[in-house]
Amino acid sequence: MKKHVAGLVATAVLAGSAAFGGISTARADDLSYFQKKLDPYLSKPQFVAPGPAFDAASCMKGKSILSIPVSSANPFTANIEKAMAATAQDVGFKFTTWENQGQSSQWVQGMTTAINQHYSLIDLLAGSDPRVLVPQVNAARAAKIPVIPSHYNGVEQSAEVRHYADGDVPIDYAKAGRLLADWAILRTSGHMDALVLISTGPLSTDSMVSGINAELKHCDDCKTKTMNFAVTDWGTRITPAVQAALLSDPKINYIIVIYDSMSQFVTPAVTITGASKRVKIDAFNGTPFVLGLVQRGAVEMDIGENLDWIAHSILDSEMRRLCGLPLVNDPKIPFYIFTKANAMDAGTPPKLSQGYGDAYKKGFHDLWQMH
Template identity: 35%
Template sequence: MGSLTKRVRSTRRLTLCAITASVVVLSSACTTTASDSSGAADSSDRGFLSAEDFATLQDNVKKATARPSFVAPGPPFDASAAKGKKVFVIPTASQLRQCDQIAKDVVALSQKVGMTGTYFQNSGGPAGWIPGMQQAVSQHYDAIVLVCGIDPNLMTPQVKAATQAGIAVIDSGLGDTSDGAKSDPLVTAQTNIPNAQSIRRAMDVAILDHRKEPFTAFLITSNEVPSSVVMEKAIRDEFARYCPKCVLKSTNVAVPDWGTKIQPAVSSALVSDPDIKVVVPIYDGMSAPTAAAIRASGRTDLKMYGCYGGTPEYILQMPKGYPMATNIGPSHLWRAYAVVDQMLRVLTGAGAVPADKAQDPERLFTMDNYQEVTSVPNDGFGAEFPAAYEKLWGLS
């Protein structure tokens, strides 16, 4: 009886030890995994990405989503010499919310330095811009600011007439900072923007989100807009570098057709290729009809990436079921400060900033930081830059 009791106790101890040992082994395994994920992710977590690429993409996204800090585009100068001068501001199309707001901000900032600013409302295209150019020349303005990449070559006679009349023509967003320092000879100065770099960061998020296996992405472009061509090339480059087995399909929809043609084009693409995992409307202005097509498909796994624009109204829809995973773009106010800075440098003889120098930052918004659009001043870009610019101009 006593030996039986001993055997039972011995068996219980053995069982207890075995369970304890198992728990310890499992715990250590879990600890090891947690340790790995905090350092280098294991290969199953990285999917098709190498450890180096995975870390690079994560770092890219982390930097792009962080709040930018101010970097002076050039040396300080005295902006008071521009006092009393007149500037005429033409947005690429007034219905594009960010561009329209940048143009209005340029007018307001010009008035802040003692200039007279005139905003010219138009519906886009040479037919919309040319009357503005002629008005500025006939009324002897000192500067014309073209906002959001108006191509001066589409109205060469008017731009030449302006510069020959001694009017400084400043083109904001005409080229990409990756183009190098070359400027369009038609204009007096230009401020380029990092479109290519921005859309790359949005694609980094798409690749990280779908890193389990190579996927198909569907791009919507508007090739008549120069930045669209630049951004499509950047997207293809980014995929070639980090996901060479991914497939990129695309459709080109002209700006006036966004309302009528994007939705059926995306719907048909989703039907013809169920493997599409990512939809990339290059501009956030394309996102409403794209979102409609995604909703109509009934696929809840599909999201929009890309969406260049930084329009706060779209970003704020992200937590409300709007299938937008990324939105990247400038702060309209910061961009306006950058343009006015360039204009003032030209008008006061301080010398224009080279075209390849990024003058205002862009910020990536995802589901992790969208709330900063409202919680942080200036649409998530902070309150530092206005004072910094005004100090640079000698106003404070």
Template identity: 40%
Template structure:
């Protein structure tokens, strides 16, 4: 298979000059999006500086992750705990195995032990534990949601603080990448899971970007519930390839799906098809480095997510301005820079500017 070495983001300038797709303005927009996301992230303060130690004196935060068995949730919680320790307030992370009864019990424990905030972190639908969250709010506990909604979505009325992720921009980046790499001739299969809250907005962003900027582009959407990823993604992709031999990109919106896409391409003898996705999961970054059909992944620093969520929580508690979006930048990984995430890959590769940035913002440095 052909490697991208030396012809990734920088070479798109030459491509757009010759491809002539979707008009010069649309091509330039795609190129600009990709070039911006290819720069190493830098810290931008999400609000005014404040004294975090004074703000959080005698306050406690209780984090309920979607599951303690998902490295995604674990990494965010680890960063939240590191930020809390740097400031000096109590933060507890509950343990659960994606179990509703455990979520319910965690909320009750947080209320009974006098916590000030409950953070439903990384995917718990508020309505799933609606009665318990309502009781917590009646008891004076604030409810925040970290990395649950897209920036275009309206959060549940059960949520006091919404720290949303820009899934919309991630989708636009995936669409722009495929446009650039095909010279405006995208024929893509988009894969998502409709039961995950941000999926609808994420998929819509890809579809609308292609429709608006690439008149010769085609796309098909396949919904595969999370519990069926292992059994259904591969046959669904194989069927799509048979039905339309012109498919040239698979765009799974959550990158762990890609592990089931690669076998479908290999067994279908379609190693000309490429994969672009989102999350920055380490084993997926290893696939990019190894040249295993995975071409690009839109990554985000989970450490940055954790520190940013703590910033939003403190601002909510201490009346320091509302934060509705994580200030976590998106960063493109391809074969030109993927080794910066480590060999084997880790959740790093984004620099560490957010830690010193938040410490200065909070008066710790």
């Protein structure tokens, strides 16, 4: 370990939070750095308004949004789409999800449909890549239909995205990556030997990997091996590949999963290889079925995003654009750490967006002047 030895109190109690479930205090003088990074995300998030209040129902009257998720087979994006549809219904405007199986040709079809049917805005959710849709984006612009990637890129990548689209609804993916590494380093007492499962293509992956790598600089005795899987290959490639990796390297003690829906294919590999005691898993997104894996102990930690909160935040940003209001650079989407100690708050079985508190519901209700 480096940079965090001198001057720190060796008796720091890392098990002070119930969410850690009894973290070892070994090398606490070094590990307190990582604990401090995690501490703010152990409490239920509070609502922070991303911008000034406005009358959403009035300004969205007669307007419409078509959303194209990266893949309808991905439970994370499917659940956000459901929440966006419900939120749009509450506000009172037309919202359509373009169902697809993650093929760029299907995204093209969705763009064409939105243009031909004169939607007011096209949302590209969580990986539908505007960089491969340049002709369609240009056609939408010609029709005066803004194209907005949402939950796609990190806040530090907004300038790049805006070369290919008309704006974005970013998220701090780099922070999520840092937190995943912080947790794994802490849980391995500073001796992390991890598989990192990624899916290249979306800019979010680059942002999260940069966050993971940033924290590795603070740990001398930590190393990672990256495994890359296309979204369309998750169901067929992840389990055998992880199984082979665990069998070939008995020193692996952690698996970092940057998108938690991949976990359903990781846990069987850990079980099959008999590695459950030595290998733990952390992940990012807070997809309900993965929180069920956390409840059972199959996944140790999941950095949750309230999917309903995400839906509200995305639509907040996009409604502001359609209503001619000042745009927001930060949609204020918070993170919350789930472990076996608090995952039951999400329900049994876990329910969409449960366990985070409900501060955002009144927050957005008031922000949008829905009376």
